[in-house]
Amino acid sequence: MTPLPRSAPLLELDHVAKAFGPHVAVEDFSLAVAPGEFISFLGPSGCGKTTTLQMIAGFLQPSRGTIRLEGRDLTSVHPSKRGLGIVFQSYALFPHMTAAENVAFGLEMQRVSRSERTERVRAALAMVGLAGYEDRHPRRMSGGQQQRVALARALVIRPSVLLLDEPLSNLDAKLREEMQIELRQIQRNLGTTTILVTHDQGEALSLSDRIVVMSKGRIEQIGTPQDTYERPSSAFVAQFLGKTNDFAAKVEGAAPARIVAGGWSAPAPVGVRGPVTVSVRPERIGFSDEGLPARVVARIFQGNHWLFQCETECGPAIVVRPNDGLAQPGEGEAVRLAWRPEDMSVSTGAAA
Template sequence: MDIELVSLTKRYGDTVAVDGINLKIRSGSYCCLLGPSGCGKTTTLQMIAGFLTPSRGTIRLEGRDLTQVHPSKRGLGIVFQSYALFPHMTAAENVAFGLEMQRVGKAERTERVRAALAMVGLAAYEDRHPRRMSGGQQQRVALARALVIRPSVLLLDEPLSNLDAKLREEMQIELRQIQRNLGTTTILVTHDQGEALSLSDRIVVMSKGRIEQIGTPQDTYERPASAFVAQFLGKTNDFSARVEGAAPARIVVGGWSAPAPVGVRGPVTVSVRPERIGFAQDGLPARVAARIFQGNHWLFQCETECGPAIVVRPNDGLPQPGEGEAVRLAWRQDDMSIRDGSLSAGAAA
């Protein structure tokens, strides 16, 4: 079901945790609230869940106002960061708990619990207690418990943050597959940029209680709407640049230049992702300060007249510049974003 937040606000005295955000999440989509600690993403999720009462604004599910509805009556599934499993209950008993609260009959309850555990790959763990399960298995039990009640919306509060890197990556794939198979509207809260990029259909980047940008993972990454988004969502290079000439004007960054988008003038900042920069015959003069091998790619730290630059190049077996070597950096016009304090646009827009 569609879920809509209208002027949603949460205040604690003089502190504004969530500042009048407006957001519509389409039915069946996977939406991620992304931002640093204290940005308001978890507070927003808790208001949707009903654990916190908004200071102002409304929460609508398929047009129905949920703002004053008790959490148990909202029909939402929730997976917490701590999993919150009952230690004295088996996996099957944990998963069945919500169905018991809904007074689902025993035969149907047993069938749905088995189906939910099978869906998350734990069919053989029905009788196992949480203390005898790994972190990944406990996470799956928590997910099965949330899904077994057939929620209209699934809320995930940093559910993978307690897992090691390899298991977290595996669970990201499983979560996405399960969500696609069920078509459940899903809202994920995370501070992990990689998790947001790999899982979601839409990313909502938040800062200081406000929404900085909403977009697909690719658009948000490649065309950040602000300096905050550019810096928070992955690595980026910011170069001081100038606009020269008129009709047509050109953006100039050291020895690199390209046609300027219509309406861009004066001093600007050009942002380019590290993997979009290449070594070329002509371009911005630079010196390789450090070269770091990272398996499938090389990371170069370069010094330029426009400031430091990070360059990421694939490990394709070709010779790479060494430390101290003079190079020139270049990139395509479509691979940069431009800011001047009042303008935030992709160069190709």
């Protein structure tokens, strides 16, 4: 069942689907977005996240289902009349216009007076850190500055919902991280309801109130970043949203039954039988005197933490441990791996 926000929804997608001939791009997509929420559509290329965003924007019509904004059916509403702000991956700035002219474009279409337009453009550029850049053309601006202009242009019209189609993907890693922080601060300060399309797991985790994980046109899971990461509802979510270890295990005994993986064991969930797969995040595994026997194949220093690649009889394992100044196992060393039962998820069937 799709979790709903506690407050009355601002935007609702009710069993929305989109097909292009025989190809179904989006199937049975339902979501309620509360005012002020930051939602991320996350998934691999071709999963339907951009198609869903384009249906919200009005660039594509749903094959079936309904999209409502503040209770109003948007099916027959033209994109320009929906009151939505959009930032594209390419920024789509007008090269012959200055930053101020680009930002003012939407206000001109709304027939806002010149005096109000000038003040709102000035405020929007200042909000994104571009005060003093009003007369600069896009060709004389960096990628990060162009991204800020595009964001200011989308926000200056005071949209009911801000739609972001991978707006940071063209930036280098350092600038992208900086812009993520700025984007989140701006969104929090304005309280603008925002939907982001991204394939970057870290971006979705750091920005979102809730994440909609998609695969092959369908919703796999909706939840907060922490819940989605720590309690994935499927093997796909666990693998896509960060690294995870899958151990082949079996259920032994009855009343109470136990899951056994090598030298590690824990109480089995009620009703689980036969071969199972135990999934554990790398940072939830520790080295212990008791547990699953393993051998360190490689260890990699990554600044604030160590990454260990291990071999076990139940499958390969990646272990991430903090750099706490203590001695760490060396390559080739025999170790035992252990984790808390609450830090694992269990699925029926053998690990792939």
